Amino acid sequence: MSERNTLDDELLEPTADEAERDVMDSEDRLRPDFVAEVLDAVHEGDAETARTLVEPLHPADVADLIELARADEREGLVAALAELVDAEVLAELNEHVREILVSEMAPERVAELAGELDTDDAVAIIEDLEEDEQRAVLRAMEPDDRAAIEEALTYAEETAGRLMQRDLIAVPTHWNVGQVIDYLRSEPDLADDFWEVFVVSPAHHPVGTCKLSTILRSPRATRIADIMVEEQTLIPVGMDQEDVALRFQKYALVSAAVVDPSGRLVGMITVDDIVHIIQQEAGEDVLLLSGAGDGDINEPLAPTIRRRLTWLVINLGTAILAASVVGFFQSEIAAFALLAVLMPIVSGMGGNAGTQTLAVTVRALATNQLTSSNTVRMFGREFKIALANGLSLGVLIGCGVAFLFHNPMLGMVIAAAMIINNLVAGIVGIMVPVTLERLRIDPAVSSAVFVTTATDVMGFFSFLGLAAAVGLHG
Structure with a gap:
């Protein structure tokens, strides 16, 4: 019991x-x-x-x-x-x-x-x-x-050299399966976790890889050179970690050999390290677009304030630039105060449209979806999207303003301004990050400032300029 x-x-x-x-x-x-x-x-x-x-x-x-x-x-x-x-x-x-x-x-x-x-x-x-x-x-x-x-x-x-592990399994081409297994069992100081064995030349250059499953299912007398896979993805030791992550993602790698400039095997990178890098790089781009620094709630206050304040001061300068455009049309605004009420709609919607295009473009650049081969096609695609969205929003806001304020001309002006600013947002949203990328500047860092400035300036200028051209007044 x-x-x-x-x-x-x-x-x-x-x-x-x-x-x-x-x-x-x-x-x-x-x-x-x-x-x-x-x-x-x-x-x-x-x-x-x-x-x-x-x-x-x-x-x-x-x-x-x-x-x-x-x-x-x-x-x-x-x-x-x-x-x-x-x-x-x-x-x-x-x-x-x-x-x-x-x-x-x-x-x-x-x-x-x-x-x-x-x-x-x-x-x-x-x-x-x-x-x-x-x-x-x-x-x-x-x-x-x-x-x-x-x-x-x-x-x-943030290079492969910092990311790689030095502990790996490398064997010569002339060994057979039995020798490899005996080596793995008898050598006390080998790596604890590995998924494949690297096969190297006498100069320690990687010439192939062999999965553990292949080794275990092959007869002991089988030469490693006969069962190895010669095609492999080699990672240069100086490659940026973001590019390493893209290779792992593109080729569905579990591990990869890292080589020095002479082609010698110096380490390996495994997928568990890459998962962290993918998450880190994706979050980093979003935070850079917003100017929020590392965005880490555990980051000390002083550097956090300094990073955010830097971008806020820059944005203050761009806001002053946009406000100076409004200053050119003081007489029109004074004659027809309704213009001051409606103009933030045009600039705000343009800013939102530009941010959408910018986010898509920065992501496409980061994942190598957007290259010099398809940049022109991407411009055409975003232009069509901007035109369609501009026409839809223009008709919607134009009819609403005309009906609400009993002023068809005001409705036509705001509709035209909305179309113009959406087109500008689409063009600038792709042109700025692509240009920065060509200049080897991280597009995630600076693009947002240029795009929002362009849409604010063009939003105010197109709306107030058209209102002045047609002689709108109260």
């Missing part, structure tokens, strides 16, 4: 997965009451309870918990969870939060954690440290790990 009761008790006890689900909401986010419970335990000095609550969580969820705590609560939380805040948690942390936590750790502890990570994750932790802190951490690391990280730091940020 006691055995049955014991078994029943074990069956009733929640598993680690069930315990984790209890603290997550329907969208896999930590529940506020759980976060509050952990923080309350920390405030009361009950570190054991805090660790018990957090222990079942995945490292990514532990990182989320640290990020959800207030800045003044994080130090105590990390101290209480010291045993659980391992290398995996550190790799999952937001870079701004991680930078603060790492700067407070002893160099020996940072070195210990970095040594447990893949090279790319270790570099992400060390690269943001101050130069003296960086040297102290590197001195405390194992020689092999230090050499790998120092080499990675010689490459430019």
